[in-house]
Ligand code: SF4
């Protein structure tokens with residue numbers, strides 16, 4: 001039987017009800033020197049040096065951009081250790097020992113409303129670049145690159161859909177602190193000269209709608225709408241959210257700006273607000289621990305916090321003897337981590353800890369469910385076969401690069417074939 005899947009259990013009901021515990025006083029902070037987008041990096045501080053909150057401590061270097069690293073606590077540089085970052089890989093991390101004084105670097109001071117009114121598009125680009133802002137929903141795409149487009153922009157979208165199961169960071173931020181999101185949206189509209197703003201949320205989140213409506217009413221002179229979109233997966237994918245909020249269908253692979261659109265995750269917009277108004281980089285974020293192998297807990301924690309400390313605060317592993325599967329991010333698009341020596345980065349939204357129940361991959365039964373469920377209309381099973389045959393030409397012909405790694409093909413497969421993993425491997429193989 002063919003199963004075309006769009007509605008998957010999201011596991012968020014219980015998580016949304018959790019109180020958010022603030023854990024902002026980690027004794028040591030660990031800052032990865034590299035990340036998935038920036039395979040190189042260097043620090044500009046030495047052991048024993050005193051650093052302040054917001055001070056630049058290094059630079060990560062990618063193929064087309066650089067990202068400054070900032071201290072998120074004041075204290076003493078202690079050297080390096082290897083820890084796991086958001087990509088699930090072991091990387092070098094700079095250590096700062098917190099002095100718990102949180103002394104701000106001299107560069108951190110508020111802008112007045114007059115100063116903000118006078119900012120040009122170039123200023124916004126520079127501000128977001130200097131603050132090292134990236135897509136906080138998980139993409140880690142540099143924010144300044146979106147803002148520096150020369151294309152005329154009509155609409156900025158605040159994407160608060162967060163369709164991935166078990167992720168509630170955007171939901172938590174919008175419920176507890178919606179104003180910075182709205183201010184960030186307004187700044188992004190000013191920076192790009194956009195006339196319209198749209199905040200996209202799921203239809204079922206009436207409480208978010210109420211909260212946001214109350215805030216939007218304070219800005220009646222601006223055209224900002226809250227648009228409810230479907231509860232299915234992957235509704236948060238940018239092309240899907242744009243289609244369902246503006247009616248514009250953007251072909252896969254095209255720049256959104258060519259169609260007059262900029263799309264930002266809501267947490268990213270809040271970070272734009274902090275960078276513009278307070279000259280702050282991202283210092284902290286919301287993070288959730290969930291899964292059947294651990295006690296569920298939501299935190300607000302400082303970037304650089306050691307995740308094992310948060311697991312301990314959540315009550316530890318339920319049964320430490322049972323082997324665990326650790327997933328960073330959501331179950332559909334997240335990545336596996338080999339152990340829990342993970343540190344919090346800008347894009348660390350969630351850790352799922354599952355008691356390991358090994359699932360044996362069975363042969364394909366040719367049900368075509370993976371093909372019918374794929375939102376970008378490619379053929380996962382054919383791509384997997386082409387990858388196994390090391391047939392580069394066929395992988396290219398089958399358009400593997402259209403894959404958004406949404407995880408639906410693997411989710412729907414009755415034979416438990418890890419199709420999404422094969423899509424990742426096929427993409428990597430094409431690049432070789
Ligand atoms: S992971 Fe890729 S191939 Fe699989 S359903 Fe999603 S987009 Fe399609």
Ligand code: SF4
Pocket residue numbers: 363364365366367368369370371381409412413414415416417419
């Ligand atoms: S890979 Fe799985 S979902 Fe796809 S056709 Fe085979 S059995 Fe069906």
